[in-house]
Amino acid sequence: MKLTELFAKGTFVFTGEVGPVKGCSRVNGGPPPEFVQEALSIKDYVHAVNVTDNQSAVMRLGALAASVLVKQAGVEPIFQITCRDRNRLALQSELMSACTLGIDNVLCLTGDHIRLGDHVSAKPVFDVDSVQLLKIAKGLNEGRDMVGNPLTQPTDLALGAVVNPGFEPLDLQLLKMEKKIEQGAQFFQTQAVYDPIIFETFIKKAEQFKVPIMYGLLVVKSPKMAQFINENVSGITVPKWLIRELESVAPQGRKEKALEISLRLAKEMAPMVQGIHFMPLGWSDLIPPIVKELRG
Amino acid sequence: MIGTTKKPLEEVLAALAPYRKVAVVGCDGCAKICQTGGVDEVAQLARTLEAHGKEIVFEATPERTCNVAKSDPILKPLTDKIQEADALLVLGCGGAVQITRYLTEQYGLTKPVKVGLNSVGHLDTVVPGAVAMEECSDCGECVLNDTGGICPVTRCAKSLLNGPCGGAEGGKCEVDHNRDCAWILIYERLKALGETDKLKRFMEPKDFSKMAKPRTLYIKEGRVAS
Numbered sequence A: 001m002k003l004t005e006l007f008a009k010g011t012f013v014f015t016g017e018v019g020p021v022k023g024c025s026r027v028n029g030g031p032p033p034e035f036v037q038e039a040l041s042i043k044d045y046v047h048a049v050n051v052t053d054n055q056s057a058v059m060r061l062g063a064l065a066a067s068v069l070v071k072q073a074g075v076e077p078i079f080q081i082t083c084r085d086r087n088r089l090a091l092q093s094e095l096m097s098a099c100t101l102g103i104d105n106v107l108c109l110t111g112d113h114i115r116l117g118d119h120v121s122a123k124p125v126f127d128v129d130s131v132q133l134l135k136i137a138k139g140l141n142e143g144r145d146m147v148g149n150p151l152t153q154p155t156d157l158a159l160g161a162v163v164n165p166g167f168e169p170l171d172l173q174l175l176k177m178e179k180k181i182e183q184g185a186q187f188f189q190t191q192a193v194y195d196p197i198i199f200e201t202f203i204k205k206a207e208q209f210k211v212p213i214m215y216g217l218l219v220v221k222s223p224k225m226a227q228f229i230n231e232n233v234s235g236i237t238v239p240k241w242l243i244r245e246l247e248s249v250a251p252q253g254r255k256e257k258a259l260e261i262s263l264r265l266a267k268e269m270a271p272m273v274q275g276i277h278f279m280p281l282g283w284s285d286l287i288p289p290i291v292k293e294l295r296g
Numbered sequence B: 001m002i003g004t005t006k007k008p009l010e011e012v013l014a015a016l017a018p019y020r021k022v023a024v025v026g027c028d029g030c031a032k033i034c035q036t037g038g039v040d041e042v043a044q045l046a047r048t049l050e051a052h053g054k055e056i057v058f059e060a061t062p063e064r065t066c067n068v069a070k071s072d073p074i075l076k077p078l079t080d081k082i083q084e085a086d087a088l089l090v091l092g093c094g095g096a097v098q099i100t101r102y103l104t105e106q107y108g109l110t111k112p113v114k115v116g117l118n119s120v121g122h123l124d125t126v127v128p129g130a131v132a133m134e135e136c137s138d139c140g141e142c143v144l145n146d147t148g149g150i151c152p153v154t155r156c157a158k159s160l161l162n163g164p165c166g167g168a169e170g171g172k173c174e175v176d177h178n179r180d181c182a183w184i185l186i187y188e189r190l191k192a193l194g195e196t197d198k199l200k201r202f203m204e205p206k207d208f209s210k211m212a213k214p215r216t217l218y219i220k221e222g223r224v225a226s
């Protein structure tokens, strides 16, 4: 099921996110791999689940294979594809493979730089950027490759993109968002942002584009993680109030606190958007109570 | 210019280990600016090599060793001396080494030509004698007219053409927090010029065939072929 169809029906869309394991996931009759189990655990609460692509430039099981496993388990995947590791042939080929294997949704990303991951001496590709990738993907949906050759059968993929509301200067990020829409982006998930005022400023300016936007909620699990994000994860800032709140409880109580904060953020942002995208980093069990509460 | 750094002495000595009589060829162009292969550095290394038991056959420092028109007039009169040498050591970029090799072949000589430097790339002097920075990747299809004279192909860590990734923080690049995000620089510059409209235009994927190696420049026709 394409997310675009849900948005068109006016559905408030929830999505989760899982990261493929670092290793082969052939199960040989055993239980499904962890990321599939995680996806299954939130099946009834989200419409789809992002499957990350060598996230943070750390080498893992391929996002396409993982997406297919998630789909086979009965959960709708959103296949993330980045420009970091593939040239334009590989990108197009991968998009056609995704559609062939039953994937309906892709999220077209630039990708974190290789310097941030676990294979720092690799050759970065970045043959095209995310805006160009969206245009290429749209072309495949229309039945031609990027140089104009016809395809035997077009792809049929809903095209998602990301935007960072916390980016400064915001206008520059909005210019890029607009370009993404012009080139084919049909919905957006936002980068993590915790300040409702910043988010509102962004939404007020982005509303004019009339595309569905999903608020990206990255669950902050501990003060240590907040500090790590602030020091190492580019483009995201965890505010002091959130860190202080997490610090105010003993480690055993952190999960409950994280739930409380996430619920509050979700409630505050929900009226401004067409959906919420959860990035729970393994704490997917926080998603059901939040979704239940929001669904009322 | 082509940026170069000195190879560690041990590495140079290892490369020259089989040879006793050595000719040292520098480059008084880029390598001089990088303080790696001008007249002074050539003399300095020659003395060091002597201290390590080498016999220096000659020292020469063409103005631009990568340019045949500059290096041939210096090296050709030295053909006999080159003949005498067991090897040539070039303190220049990889291009200088290969042009030196090419010339020795032209003179009918088969001599080992070794490199004493590491080539870093096309860099531009920012602080003379101290800092040079890569500002252009020689992509063959310059976009500077549309980007306020700041190159995203080179200065953006991801070579993005249609605006920034979401990773910049405090104006700095996600890859190196000491470096400005190229796209924010471009934005500020275009804003100052009143040309932010240029940012709205979609830039097509780059034609990397223009960067396919090796490229040949036919100077008279003004034509590049690969």
Ligand code: SF4
Binding pocket: B135, B136, B137, B138, B139, B140, B141, B142, B143, B144, B151, B152, B153, B154
């Ligand atoms: S676009 Fe950048 S890399 Fe290409 S020629 Fe111009 S300055 Fe050089």
Ligand code: SF4
Binding pocket: B155, B156, B157, B158, B159, B160, B163, B164, B165, B166, B167, B168, B169, B172, B173, B174, B175, B180, B181, B182, B183, B184
């Ligand atoms: S932060 Fe700026 S310079 Fe660095 S990769 Fe992203 S867009 Fe390029």
